[in-house]
Amino acid sequence: MQIPHEVTARPDTGLYNAKLGIWLFLASEVMLFGGLFSAYIFLRMGAEDGYWPHGLLNVPVGAGNTAILIASSVTVVLAWASLKMRKFSQYKLWMGISILCGALFLIVKLAYEWPQKFEHFGAFIKKDAIEHYEKYLGNHHLKEKGLPPRVEISGHLHEVEIAADPAEKEKLEVFLKQHDLEAKPDEHDAKLQIVCSEKKDKDGKREGIRPGVAEDLEKVPGVKLIAFELGLDPINAAPDNPESDKPHFLYKGPTETPGKIERKDVEFYSSFAPKHSSYFAVYFTITGLHGLHVLAGVLIMLYFWLPIEGGANMFKRNPEHLANRVEVVGLFWHFVDLVWIFVFPIFYLL
Amino acid sequence: MSLKAFHLFFIVLAILLAAGCAAWGFVNGLAPAFGFTCSGIAFVLVIYGVSFLKKSRKLIL
Numbered sequence: 001m002q003i004p005h006e007v008t009a010r011p012d013t014g015l016y017n018a019k020l021g022i023w024l025f026l027a028s029e030v031m032l033f034g035g036l037f038s039a040y041i042f043l044r045m046g047a048e049d050g051y052w053p054h055g056l057l058n059v060p061v062g063a064g065n066t067a068i069l070i071a072s073s074v075t076v077v078l079a080w081a082s083l084k085m086r087k088f089s090q091y092k093l094w095m096g097i098s099i100l101c102g103a104l105f106l107i108v109k110l111a112y113e114w115p116q117k118f119e120h121f122g123a124f125i126k127k128d129a130i131e132h133y134e135k136y137l138g139n140h141h142l143k144e145k146g147l148p149p150r151v152e153i154s155g156h157l158h159e160v161e162i163a164a165d166p167a168e169k170e171k172l173e174v175f176l177k178q179h180d181l182e183a184k185p186d187e188h189d190a191k192l193q194i195v196c197s198e199k200k201d202k203d204g205k206r207e208g209i210r211p212g213v214a215e216d217l218e219k220v221p222g223v224k225l226i227a228f229e230l231g232l233d234p235i236n237a238a239p240d241n242p243e244s245d246k247p248h249f250l251y252k253g254p255t256e257t258p259g260k261i262e263r264k265d266v267e268f269y270s271s272f273a274p275k276h277s278s279y280f281a282v283y284f285t286i287t288g289l290h291g292l293h294v295l296a297g298v299l300i301m302l303y304f305w306l307p308i309e310g311g312a313n314m315f316k317r318n319p320e321h322l323a324n325r326v327e328v329v330g331l332f333w334h335f336v337d338l339v340w341i342f343v344f345p346i347f348y349l350l
Numbered sequence: 351m352s353l354k355a356f357h358l359f360f361i362v363l364a365i366l367l368a369a370g371c372a373a374w375g376f377v378n379g380l381a382p383a384f385g386f387t388c389s390g391i392a393f394v395l396v397i398y399g400v401s402f403l404k405k406s407r408k409l410i411l
Binding site (some may be wrong): 070248333344 | 351352353354356357360363364369370371374375380381384388391395399402406410
């Protein structure tokens, strides 16, 4: 049975079925992302001074990804126009480029941007202990300039100092072995104080401890976390540097400048994971959901590109029907790119 | 709305984004090179948008 109005427009709506369907779907998507962007605005407006980070994201990488998505929107329109002109080889070329652009965007996100966050350590300092960490926070300098204070110290976690109950030593040893950690008795108290760090890599470079491992270590019976030793982020390594007072373009990773934070002074610590702060919660929710949409778009475009029934093979049988399908995926792809056009400035620049 | 119209709307927003990024780069001398690059991209997008509009009028899209 032939379904009517797959190729030609319905007389009452002026649209073929799939186009009406995609616009209804996109309307629901606007409400979904609109709600999330509203959440972002309220969380940001309600954030206490110092609890909304700036300059943690890599602007050149984000800008590059934005350019990739904008280029892919152009190529998907060229693919559709090629089909309308019945130029099949051009369609394959432009659609292929669109798919590659989408895949490249996802690779950058999954292989570089997100993993980097889960390796990064951040500790919010208790209000009554902030003065002790002035050399890392630079709040006197910020106050003179009328800028909001800093409450977080971040960087690359090198070592954690713990006190272990000798009676629970076996459980600690199992944990250390499971996580490939090195434990060395502290010179001050060989029995109780232990400094843990992950083993060195092949080049002898210290890899440090992932913040998640430090959190799990604290849950081992008989273990009490004493202090964190880290390679500080530039903002904490040189807090009085005027360059640290404003957003920056080039991302500079943690320095080798050492910093030590007592566990008792820490209100909350974690990697830059969603639980770290409202900022990262809303960042991962929006970029994660957007990433899923990109993945869906890439898979659908791939389906229309491959020489299969319902895909590119449809060109021989009914080229206008394939053009309509590509138009629909093009509308979806433009919406996904449009969302990113809002995501990039609010998270990376502002 | 067809893909053609949505594409034009998208290009207008992309131009605004590029212009905003250029302004961000120039403010306080944060990243002048980024500012110039974004200005260039905005300019290219304007040219592309106009040429797309002209060409799409000739084609039945």
